[in-house]
Amino acid sequence: MVQKNLASIPPVRGRPRSFNTDDVLARVRDTFWRYGYAGTSMDQLSAATGLHKPSLYGAFGDKKRLYLAALDNYLAQVRADFAEALAVPTLAESLYAVTERSIEKYTGESEGGTGCFMMNTAMPEAAEDPEISRVVRESMDGLDRALFRRFQKAIDAGELPPSADPQALAMILVANNYELSAKARAGYSRAELRLLADKALDLVGRIAGAPAGNP
Amino acid sequence: MVQKNLASIPPVRGRPRSFNTDDVLARVRDTFWRYGYAGTSMDQLSAATGLHKPSLYGAFGDKKRLYLAALDNYLAQVRADFAEALAVPTLAESLYAVTERSIEKYTGESEGGTGCFMMNTAMPEAAEDPEISRVVRESMDGLDRALFRRFQKAIDAGELPPSADPQALAMILVANNYELSAKARAGYSRAELRLLADKALDLVGRIAGAPAGNP
DNA sequence: TATGTACTATACCGTAAAGTACAGAATTGC
DNA sequence: GCAATTCTGTACTTTACGGTATAGTACATA
Numbered sequence: 001m002v003q004k005n006l007a008s009i010p011p012v013r014g015r016p017r018s019f020n021t022d023d024v025l026a027r028v029r030d031t032f033w034r035y036g037y038a039g040t041s042m043d044q045l046s047a048a049t050g051l052h053k054p055s056l057y058g059a060f061g062d063k064k065r066l067y068l069a070a071l072d073n074y075l076a077q078v079r080a081d082f083a084e085a086l087a088v089p090t091l092a093e094s095l096y097a098v099t100e101r102s103i104e105k106y107t108g109e110s111e112g113g114t115g116c117f118m119m120n121t122a123m124p125e126a127a128e129d130p131e132i133s134r135v136v137r138e139s140m141d142g143l144d145r146a147l148f149r150r151f152q153k154a155i156d157a158g159e160l161p162p163s164a165d166p167q168a169l170a171m172i173l174v175a176n177n178y179e180l181s182a183k184a185r186a187g188y189s190r191a192e193l194r195l196l197a198d199k200a201l202d203l204v205g206r207i208a209g210a211p212a213g214n215p
Numbered sequence: 216m217v218q219k220n221l222a223s224i225p226p227v228r229g230r231p232r233s234f235n236t237d238d239v240l241a242r243v244r245d246t247f248w249r250y251g252y253a254g255t256s257m258d259q260l261s262a263a264t265g266l267h268k269p270s271l272y273g274a275f276g277d278k279k280r281l282y283l284a285a286l287d288n289y290l291a292q293v294r295a296d297f298a299e300a301l302a303v304p305t306l307a308e309s310l311y312a313v314t315e316r317s318i319e320k321y322t323g324e325s326e327g328g329t330g331c332f333m334m335n336t337a338m339p340e341a342a343e344d345p346e347i348s349r350v351v352r353e354s355m356d357g358l359d360r361a362l363f364r365r366f367q368k369a370i371d372a373g374e375l376p377p378s379a380d381p382q383a384l385a386m387i388l389v390a391n392n393y394e395l396s397a398k399a400r401a402g403y404s405r406a407e408l409r410l411l412a413d414k415a416l417d418l419v420g421r422i423a424g425a426p427a428g429n430p
Numbered sequence: 431t432a433t434g435t436a437c438t439a440t441a442c443c444g445t446a447a448a449g450t451a452c453a454g455a456a457t458t459g460c
Numbered sequence: 461g462c463a464a465t466t467c468t469g470t471a472c473t474t475t476a477c478g479g480t481a482t483a484g485t486a487c488a489t490a
Contacts, residue, residue, distance in 0.1 A: 014466025
């Protein structure tokens with residue numbers, strides 16, 4: 001994401017916007033989060049943001065561009081959250097923070113709907129929309145890489161033996177993350193999700209010292 | 216599911232149906248699979264099945280009942296597939312069969328769309344529809360239990376030591392299954408999914424002999 | 431063959447969807 | 461102050477949606 005969103009660059013001349021783009025995108029995101037992409041109407045988005053439709057269209061384009069802007073916004077925040085959690089020096093604390101943030105996000109404790117926003121809104125569209133599926137793939141690859149690097153860092157720091165298998169370890173947490181999202185959406189409780197995440201962390205601990213198996 | 220679907224009980228009198236219910240539900244399922252629940256219109260379903268809308272409404276009720284019938288149909292088939300794969304006597308072969316069937320299904324090789332039908336169509340609706348979210352939860356619990364029982368069986372059969380942790384082992388495959396579904400929908404290739412599944416199976420092998428960790 | 435019954439086909443209904451035209455309002459540069 | 465520019469608000473257009481009325485049709489029982 002090198003280029004900034006056009007909609008967030010305030011125009012120099014003319015009547016200024018009466019709204020803050022990020023606030024609007026947060027409302028838009030929450031509405032899509034609850035009802036899905038196809039299940040959300042522009043009128044709902046208009047009501048949720050307090051903006052009239054021409055303002056939404058003027059600022060973001062059509063429904064899909066508005067959705068993609070909200071998705072970008074969400075993914076940027078998720079990346080920042082992950083980066084912060086992964087920056088914790090101790091591996092165990094770092095991984096716990098990762099799972100805890102996911103659980104908090106997916107249970108909708110702070111804001112938004114349940115489960116992962118991308119999983120529950122982009123996936124149904126991904127089959128027929130290459131633009132959306134590309135964003136999804138890149139986001140997934142990013143998650144894989146981020147966790148892989150964290151384990152590599154732990155090996156470099158001597159927290160794990162050089163023989164450890166960072167790819168397998170990363171996969172445990174990635175797969176667990178998908179399960180957390182799905183089960184949160186289905187209505188599982190925070191406590192149940194916490195147990196699942198702890199099981200995954202326990203697994204990581206059990207095989208952290210083991211070398212990679214035969215391919 | 217004790218009670219049979221009403222739509223599958225042929226009436227005794229009057230003009231008989233010109234269509235086979237299961238065939239129709241398969242077409243309905245495939246259409247929802249591609250476009251999502253909210254993204255699919257009754258006209259699309261009518262075109263995909265070759266039935267006119269009044270026939271669909273007459274046989275299944277409204278859109279949601281039609282969807283739920285297709286979902287039940289799908290889940291029954293998935294359960295049967297899983298049961299068959301889990302019935303393979305050797306644990307390793309059994310687990311490989313489980314992953315292979317998922318991959319085949321999720322890549323849309325034989326029929327339907329990509330990813331898990333339930334994941335990609337029911338999840339967006341699950342947040343606002345308790346009836347759908349209940350079905351999803353029950354299906355998830357069923358998957359957890361089926362895999363747990365398979366590992367328990369392997370312990371009973373002496374394939375795994377009594378100290379093995381069937382819950383953790385089951386979780387590896389369940390979480391992997393969710394990841395396979397998500398990545399298939401995002402467009403990952405069969406080969407990439409196979410590698411992921413093999414990593415999970417490898418993990419199972421690595422910790423199969425280990426006892427459960429501290430809770 | 432007569433009759434009841436359920437299915438099929440066409441056409442339609444009311445509503446809600448995405449998107450827009452246009453007039454007025456707010457701000458900047460001149 | 462005045463023109464240029466951009467946003468806001470109301471009302472609208474067009475299309476597609478879920479769902480149905482109705483007329484006709486095919487079959488089972490009697």
